[in-house]
Amino acid sequence: MFEGVxxxxxxxxxxxxxxxxxxxxxxxxxxxxxxxxxxxILNSVNINFVAFNKLLYPQHLEGxxxxxxxxxxxxxxxxxxIAIIINIYRRLVNIDVEKMEEMKY
Amino acid sequence: MINFGFTVWIVLIPLIIFVLVGFFGNRxxxxxxxxxxxxxxxVSMALSYYTAYQYFFNVPRVGDAFQKLIAYNTVWLxxxxxxxxxxxxxxxxxxxMMLIVITTVSFMVHLYSIGYMKGEKGYERFFSFLxxxxxxxxxxVIATNIFQMYIFWELVGVSSYLLIGFYYTKDTAVAASKKAxxxxxxxxxxxxxxILILSFTTGTFDFITLTDPNGTAITQxxxxxxxGLSTMTWSMIFVFxxxxxxxxxFPLHIWLPDAMEGPTPVxxxxxxxxxxxxxxxxxxxxxxxxxxxxxxxxxxxxYVGAFSSIFAAVIACxxxxxxxxxxxxxxxxxGLMMFALGVSGYGEEAGLGFMASMxxxxxxxxxxxxxxLGAGAIIHAVHSNYMNEMGGxxxxxxxxxxxFLIACLSIAGIPPLAGFFSKxxxxxxxxxxxLFLFILxxxxxxxxxxxxxxxxxxxxxxxxxxxxxxxxxxxxxxTIPLMLLALGAIFAGLLPFASFVTSDGKPLAMHIDxxxxxxxxxxxxxxxxxAMVFYRKETNIPEKISTALGGFYRAAFRKFYMxxxxxxxxxxxxFNYVSRPIAWFDRHIVDGSMNGVSYVTNEVSTRIKxxxxxxxxxxxxxxxxxxxxxxxxxxxxxxx
Numbered sequence: 096m097f098e099g100v101x102x103x104x105x106x107x108x109x110x111x112x113x114x115x116x117x118x119x120x121x122x123x124x125x126x127x128x129x130x131x132x133x134x135x136i137l138n139s140v141n142i143n144f145v146a147f148n149k150l151l152y153p154q155h156l157e158g159x160x161x162x163x164x165x166x167x168x169x170x171x172x173x174x175x176x177i178a179i180i181i182n183i184y185r186r187l188v189n190i191d192v193e194k195m196e197e198m199k200y
Numbered sequence: 201m202i203n204f205g206f207t208v209w210i211v212l213i214p215l216i217i218f219v220l221v222g223f224f225g226n227r228x229x230x231x232x233x234x235x236x237x238x239x240x241x242x243v244s245m246a247l248s249y250y251t252a253y254q255y256f257f258n259v260p261r262v263g264d265a266f267q268k269l270i271a272y273n274t275v276w277l278x279x280x281x282x283x284x285x286x287x288x289x290x291x292x293x294x295x296x297m298m299l300i301v302i303t304t305v306s307f308m309v310h311l312y313s314i315g316y317m318k319g320e321k322g323y324e325r326f327f328s329f330l331x332x333x334x335x336x337x338x339x340x341v342i343a344t345n346i347f348q349m350y351i352f353w354e355l356v357g358v359s360s361y362l363l364i365g366f367y368y369t370k371d372t373a374v375a376a377s378k379k380a381x382x383x384x385x386x387x388x389x390x391x392x393x394x395i396l397i398l399s400f401t402t403g404t405f406d407f408i409t410l411t412d413p414n415g416t417a418i419t420q421x422x423x424x425x426x427x428g429l430s431t432m433t434w435s436m437i438f439v440f441x442x443x444x445x446x447x448x449x450f451p452l453h454i455w456l457p458d459a460m461e462g463p464t465p466v467x468x469x470x471x472x473x474x475x476x477x478x479x480x481x482x483x484x485x486x487x488x489x490x491x492x493x494x495x496x497x498x499x500x501x502x503y504v505g506a507f508s509s510i511f512a513a514v515i516a517c518x519x520x521x522x523x524x525x526x527x528x529x530x531x532x533x534x535g536l537m538m539f540a541l542g543v544s545g546y547g548e549e550a551g552l553g554f555m556a557s558m559x560x561x562x563x564x565x566x567x568x569x570x571x572x573l574g575a576g577a578i579i580h581a582v583h584s585n586y587m588n589e590m591g592g593x594x595x596x597x598x599x600x601x602x603x604f605l606i607a608c609l610s611i612a613g614i615p616p617l618a619g620f621f622s623k624x625x626x627x628x629x630x631x632x633x634x635l636f637l638f639i640l641x642x643x644x645x646x647x648x649x650x651x652x653x654x655x656x657x658x659x660x661x662x663x664x665x666x667x668x669x670x671x672x673x674x675x676x677x678x679t680i681p682l683m684l685l686a687l688g689a690i691f692a693g694l695l696p697f698a699s700f701v702t703s704d705g706k707p708l709a710m711h712i713d714x715x716x717x718x719x720x721x722x723x724x725x726x727x728x729x730x731a732m733v734f735y736r737k738e739t740n741i742p743e744k745i746s747t748a749l750g751g752f753y754r755a756a757f758r759k760f761y762m763x764x765x766x767x768x769x770x771x772x773x774x775f776n777y778v779s780r781p782i783a784w785f786d787r788h789i790v791d792g793s794m795n796g797v798s799y800v801t802n803e804v805s806t807r808i809k810x811x812x813x814x815x816x817x818x819x820x821x822x823x824x825x826x827x828x829x830x831x832x833x834x835x836x837x838x839x840x
Contacts, residue, residue, distance in 0.1 A: 117824060121817050192816050199814030 105146035112139035126180045126190040130173065137169045202254050204271035207289045210247045210299060211342060213240050214306075214335035218328050225324030234314040237327040241310045241334060245303035252296050256700055265705035268292040268408050270344060282403060288344035290407060293701040294484055294558055298341035301565045302474050304688070306334045308681035309469040312573050315677035316465055316580060326366060326463065333359035337474050341481060345405035346395050349482070353391070353442070356478065357384050360470050364462040376458035383455040387445020394438030398489075401431050411488040413546065413704075418492045429496060436490055436497035440483060440504075447479025448531045449538060450508040454762050456531055460523040464576030467523060472530050472572050473565040480537045480561055487554060487703060491546045502542020506640055509535025511760070513647035517654065518746075518757040521585045522575050525655050526568070529611070532644060533564050539641075540626040543633040544703065551703030552632065555710075556625030559697045563618035566688035567610040573682055574604040578659060580678075581671035587655060592664030596671040599679045601660050603686040608656045610689040612649035613724040618693035620721070621712075628716050638716075642723050649727025657735035 112135050119132030141162045148158025184190050217240035225233040261267065273288035310330060317326050336355035343349035358381075365377030399405050402417040410417045424431055443449075448456035459471050470476070483490065483501055490498040509532045516528035537557045544553025577600045582590055594601040610617035613624070623645060630637040673679065698710035734741050746753040755761065 121821055121824065195816070196814030199812055 102146060102150055105142055109139040109142040109146070112136075112142070124191050124193055126183070126192055129192060130176050130180070133176075134169060134173065137165055141165055202258055204251065204254070204269060204289070204291055206247065207251055207271045207291065207342070210244045210251070210303070211289070211335060211338045213244050213247075214331045214338065216240070218331035218335060221324055221331060222328035225328060230323035231314065233324040233327045234310070234317075237331050238307065238310040238314060240331065241303060241307040244334070244338070245307045248296075248299040248303040251291070252300055255291055255296050256293075261705075264707065266293050266700070267705070270408070271342075273344060276348075283399070283405070285347045285405060286345055287348050289342045290344040291342070293705060294481065295341050297558060297562060297701050298481060299338065301562060302334065302337050302341065305473040305565055305569045305685075306330070306337075306469055308569065308573070308685055309465045312468075312576070312678050312681040313463075313465040315675045316576055317463065320463075322366065326363075329359055329362045329366070330466075330469070333363065333470060333475070337478070340478060343407070345407055346398070346410070346486075347405045349485070350388075350391065350395055353446070353478065354388065356475050357381060357388065357446075360384075360459070360475055363466040363470060364459045366463055366466065367461070370461070372458075373461040376455075376461040380455040380459045383452055384445045387442050387452050390438045390445070391442020394435045394440075394442065397431060397435035397438065401435065407485060411486065413488050413492060418488060430494070432489065432493040433496045436486065436494035437500055439486060440479075440497060440501055443479030443482040444504060445479070446482075447476050447534045447538070448508075449479065449504050449535065450511055451762065453508065453512070453531050454766055457524045457527045457759070460521070460527050464523065464572060464579060467527070468569045468572030468576065471527065472568040476530060476534055477537070477561050477565070480534060480541065480557060483538065483541050484554065484558060487541065487544075488546060490541075491544075498542055500542075501538050505535045505538025505540075505542055506637065507535070508532070509539060509644050510640065510647070511535075513644050513651065514756050515759050516651040517647060518753060520587050522578070522587050522590075522655060522659065523572070523585055525587075525651060526571055526575060529571075529648065529651065530568055532648065533560070533568065533611070536623070536626055536641070536644065537561055537564070539637075540629050543629050543637065547704040548706070549708070551708070552625065553629035554703035555698050555701060555708055556622065556629045558701045559625055560622035562697065563610070563622040563689070563692045566685055566692050567607040567617075567619055570603060570607040570682060570685040570689050571611070573678070573685065574600050574607065577674040577678055577682065578604075580674055582665075587658040589665055590659045591662035592660070593671060594660040597660075597673050599673060599682060603679075603682040604656060604660070606686045607689050608652045608728075610693075611652050612728055613645055613720055614728075615717075615721060616693070618689050618691065620717075621693035621697075624712060624717050624720055625710070627720050628713055631716055642719060645720055646723040646727040649724040650731050653728040653731030654735050657731055661736045663738050 116132045116135030116139065119135065120129055123129055123132065144158040144162045144165075148155070152158075180190055183195065187194060217237050221233045221237055225236075255269075256266070259267065259269070269291040271289040271291050273286050275284050276287045277285040279285065310327070313326065313330065317323055320326065333356065336352050336359055340349055340352035340356055343352060361377050361381040364380050365373050367373045395405075398410075402410060402420070404410060404417065409415050412418065426434060429437075441452075445452040456471060456476065460467055462471075490501070512528040512531035512535060516525050516532060519525045519528060537560050540553040540557035540560065542553070544551055544555075544557070546554075577597065578590065578593065579585060581593070581597055581600075584590065606617065610619040613620045615621075627638060627641045627645070630641045696710065698708040700707070702708045733739075758764075
């Protein structure tokens with residue numbers, strides 16, 4: 096672990112990021128912002144992975160690899176999500192999440 | 201020993217003809233179908249005669265008895281190792297005799313139909329159905345096991361249905377065909393139940409095993425008792441129910457008179473000579489079981505046969521439609537055959553009734569087919585079915601007149617024509633049983649002679665009517681079968697029938713007992729003379745008698761209200777008390793429970809559908825709340 100920085104601090108940062116992301120996901124109406132909130136959630140998980148990997152198994156790199164995977168998947172997911180958002184925009188001229196209720200019952 | 205494998209072709213040729221004529225008949229001129237059908241049947245007939253010759257003269261007998269031969273056999277459906285359904289050819293005296301009867305009459309009818317059906321719509325259809333019928337009937341008589349017999353039994357019913365409803369644009373014909381099919385089908389349910397009980401008790405379908413007097417099926421006895429009768433008795437009664445339906449025995453006879461709506465050659469073939477005797481054949485085929493294991497069922501056969509016979513004879517005296525008279529006459533004669541089987545014992549002299557029954561079946565086929573074909577020629581000439589619209593036809597239809605007279609004399613039992621010999625044997629068999637049955641037989645003979653000569657004199661004598669055009673004799677193609685069948689009606693009785701067909705296969709010496717023959721002939725002559733007095737010249741005696749008899753005559757004229765009784769039972773009782781409650785149950789209970797399920801589903805889904813709002817963040821909120829709640833729950837559980 097980095098000298099002088101306890102694990103708890105990492106966890107506090109990660110938790111804060113996670114709940115800020117959740118809050119944004121639930122509250123913001125703009126699809127782009129919701130996507131950004133989602134990235135926050137993912138990255139908070141990344142911090143946890145890295146921190147715990149360094150603490151528990153310093154000789155191994157599984158946590159790091161997982162982080163890299165998550166970043167790659169997040170990038171792919173972001174591109175797909177943005178493509179969807181662009182299509183929605185073309186169709187509705189709007190990206191307000193509350194206006195998208197065509198799929199209800 | 202000769203190989204009888206070729207007998208398969210007797211059956212298969214009509215099937216091939218049916219397929220050929222049925223599919224390709226309409227590509228050629230109609231008469232081609234007729235010729236192809238007739239020549240096919242001719243080949244079948246020739247093969248049958250050859251088979252009979254070989255079977256009766258060139259097959260070595262065992263202990264003087266004709267053996268049952270399996271000429272061909274193939275397993276059709278294997279149910280278990282022991283129980284399997286075969287298709288094959290069984291040759292024994294009665295099946296060989298039936299082969300001859302069926303192919304001969306069928307050939308004559310085919311030939312006759314070439315002329316009779318000329319110019320009819322559906323000529324090819326008619327011939328293909330005739331071939332289908334011949335195939336089914338031949339398959340029925342050569343059946344090696346009871347299940348094969350059942351299959352062909354149903355096929356015969358179908359072809360009868362198709363042929364009765366041949367004029368499918370005529371409402372009465374359609375109704376008659378449906379009636380025939382439903383009534384016989386109803387009886388066949390009984391037959392099937394009988395087969396199932398029988399095969400369950402004995403573990404086999406095979407006729408040879410079943411009817412061997414020393415075989416396990418018979419020696420194991422009647423089986424457990426149910427309602428005072430043994431299992432075997434019940435199964436035989438059910439089997440006889442099927443036979444009674446096909447053979448138009450009381451009370452399942454109601455379809456036969458209506459079946460006369462079909463073309464007349466069909467009536468001659470199916471409803472006089474062949475299909476209707478299938479019931480008799482069935483009982484004869486199963487005779488050892490009836491006799492050894494189920495004597496009560498054999499008594500049922502006797503009573504049903506005797507009652508049907510006298511019942512039909514009385515009705516026949518009052519009808520005016522010539523084909524209906526013949527139909528009731530057929531029913532009466534078949535009743536006699538059943539009666540003869542019922543009084544018969546097994547083996548040697550005791551088996552006289554069996555022999556008499558088969559003999560009568562044989563001769564009856566000739567003269568009854570002749571009567572029907574003659575009636576067809578008459579109807580062809582005057583375009584009417586009613587005898588009171590006929591009269592004085594003897595000058596116009598000389599050949600029909602002579603052949604019809606021969607058939608009438610034959611059925612009335614005047615020696616030395618065929619009917620005399622066979623009826624004499626039946627009366628002798630009845631006499632051996634009891635005097636009452638003998639007198640009953642004599643009464644039936646007298647009635648038979650009376651109604652046949654009533655028919656004869658009304659048609660050919662009496663006052664000449666105003667016909668639309670002068671009646672003319674039928675073409676040669678129709679009169680030749682009449683003449684050939686007339687030869688059969690004269691000489692068939694002279695065959696030493698008892699040397700060939702007996703209950704146990706051993707030849708029997710046939711003798712004419714004068715004490716029986718003389719009364720039999722006398723009552724026949726008496727009946728015929730009475731009819732002559734009544735109907736030869738126009739007199740008012742019949743009216744006087746019918747008014748004197750009053751209610752009884754009216755009842756007989758209305759066929760003892762059997763049709764009305766059936767309608768009453770079905771419409772008023774079965775429809776009201778069985779069908780309606782079932783329909784109510786179906787509509788309210790069955791449909792109701794289904795409707796209830798769909799109603800509940802519908803209600804619940806309308807209530808809960810607002811959960812699916814389409815709001816993404818609402819879903820996410822529920823998800824997060826749930827996840828947090830789960831997390832809290834786990835933490836709580838772990839920490840405790």
